Amino acid sequence: MDWLIGAGVAVLLFLIVIGSQALPFIVLILGLGYLMFALTGKRQTLSAGSRETAISHAVHFDHIGGQDTAKRELMEALDFLRLRDKIKSLGIRPLRGILLTGPPGTGKTMMAKAAATYTDSAFVSASGSEFVEMYVGVGAQRVRELFKKARANAKKLGKDSAIIFIDEIDVVGGKRGAQNHQEYDQTLNQLLTEMDGMQTTQNPMILVIAATNRVDMLDSALLRPGRFDRQIKVDLPDKDGRLHILKIQTKDKPVDPSIDLEHIARETFGFSGAQLESLTNEAAIIALRQNSKVILQEYFRDAVDKVLMGEKTGRIPTHEELFRVAVHELGHAIASEQVRPNSVSHITIAPRGNALGFVRQIPESDSYLYTKEQLDQQIIVALGGAVAEEFIFGNRSTGAQSDFLQASRLAKTEVLCGLSRIGIVAEEHLPEAILDEEVRNILSEVENRTKEVLFSFAEQLRSFAEFVVKEESISGQAFREWLLSLKSDTMAVASGH
Secondary structure (H helix, E strand, O other), rough: HHHHHHHHHHHHHHHHHHHOOOOOHHHHHHHHHHHHHHHHHHHHHHHHHHHHHOOOOOOOHHHOOOOHHHHHHHHHHHHHHHHHHHHOOOOOOOOOOOEEEEOOOOHHHHHHHHHHHHOOOOOEEEEEEHHHHOOOOOHHHHHHHHHHHHHHHHHHHOOOOOEEEEEOOHOOOOOOOOOOOHHHHHHHHHHHHHOOOOOOOOEEEEEEEEOOOOOEEHHHHHHHOOOOOEEEOOOOOHHHHHHHHHHHHHOOEEEEOOOOOHHHHOOOOOHHHHHHHHHOOOHHHHHHOOOOOOOOOHHHHHHHHHOOOOOOOOOOOOOHHHHHHHHHHHHHHHHHHHHHHOEEEEOOOOOOOEEEOOEEEEOOOOOOOHHHHHHHHHHHHHHHHHHHHHHHHHHHHHHHHHHHHHHHHHHHHHHHHEEEEEEOOHHOOHHHHHHHHHHHHHHHHHHHHHHHHOOOOOOHHHHHHHHHHHHHHEEEHHHHHHHHHHHHHHHHHHHHO
C-alpha cells in the first residue's frame, strides 16, 4: 500500500513538471486509494469478528439460574475432559455425547456454552435445520465439515478439547424412514459415523452436546451407549429456581428496594428462564415509558401480564362488552377465592392479545400431582365466568369458549386417571361415547357446585363490575377487601344490626 502511494506521488510530480494534465490521474489515484482502504478495513473487521466468535461462549454456570440439578449432572459428566488422568486411572470410558432435553427457553444453549467455559474447550454450534437440504449428500458433507471445524478451532486456539453443540437435533436425528426423504437418513448416518469415529485418546478430544424438546422423535441409534450416553433434563424452574433467575436478571437493573421478588416468583409458575428474562426486560421498558428511575413492583405486575397475554391491543370494546367482561372475570376471581383463599393476584379487563380480560392467580405451591378435589376446584374456577354471566344477564357469551375447553380437558384427565365413577380405565380401550358421557356428567355436577359458590354474590356483583370497568384493573388485595366487606354486611344482617 505504501509503495503504491509513493509511486503515485512520483508520477504525479513528473506530470506536473512536464506540463501534462494531471487532474484525471489525480481522480484515478484517489479512487484506487479509497477502494484499497475500504478493502483493508473490511478485512480488519472480518478478522475482528472472527476473534469475537472464538470467545463468544464465555458463559459460566453461575450465569444460569434455576437449574441446579441439571448443572450438577452436566458438570459431573464434563469432568472427564477436565480430569483426564484421574478418569483414565479408573478405567472410565469418556462420554462422546450428552443430550439436553426440556421445554424451549429453559437454558439448554446456555448450558452448552457454559460447558465449553467449564472445560476450557473450543465451542462450535449449529442448528439441526442447517443440515437439511433437498439435495442428497449436502447434509452429510456439512456434518463432516462441522467436526473438522471443531478440531481446527481447538488447534488454532491452543486447546486440547472441543465441544460441538447441535440445537434442534430432532430435525436430523428423527427416526430413520419416518421423514420419507433419503437426505435426512444420510445426514443422520454421517453423524453416527462421526461419533463412532471419535477416538477418546485423540487430541483434541471432541464432545457432542445436543438439545431437543422432542426426545421421543429421536432415532434409537442416537441414544444407545457410546453415542449420547447421558440425557440431562433441563426442566422449567420451580419457585426457588425462578427466584434465583430473577435475582440474576435484576442484579444490574435499578429495582426499587421494596421489590418482593419472592412474590413475583410465586406469580410466575410455569415460566421458563427465557420468559423470566423477558419479564425483567419488559418491566424495565415500562419504567422507561413512565420516566421512572427505578423499577417498581407494579411494573413487574404489568410485565407479567404482557409476557402471558401480549401487548395491549388497539381494540376498544363498547361499555356493554366491558361490563360483561368485568362480570365474567369477577366470576373467575370469586370462584378462585372461594375454593383457594388468597389466590387472586390481579384482575384486568384491558384487552391483551386475543383475551378481553384476565385473572392472574398465585399458585399455592408448585404442584405436580392433583387429587380429584383439586381438579374439580380448577373446573369451578374455569366455569365461574360463564356462571356469573348467566346470573347477571340470563345468558352466556362466546367469551367462555376457552374456559369450556379447559374444563373439558380437566374432566377428561379425571376420567383417564381413574378418578371418575367408571374407575380405572385404559384410554385405548375406552369407547369414545363412554368417555364423552362421563366428561359431561363431571362438568354437569361441577357446574352445579359452581352456581352454589357464586349464588350469594350475585346481587353485589353488578355494582362491583361497574367499579372494575371504571378502574380497568384492580389488585387481588382490593378484590379481597370487597369480598370481606360483603361478608361483614352479611354477618351484620344476620345478627339483626
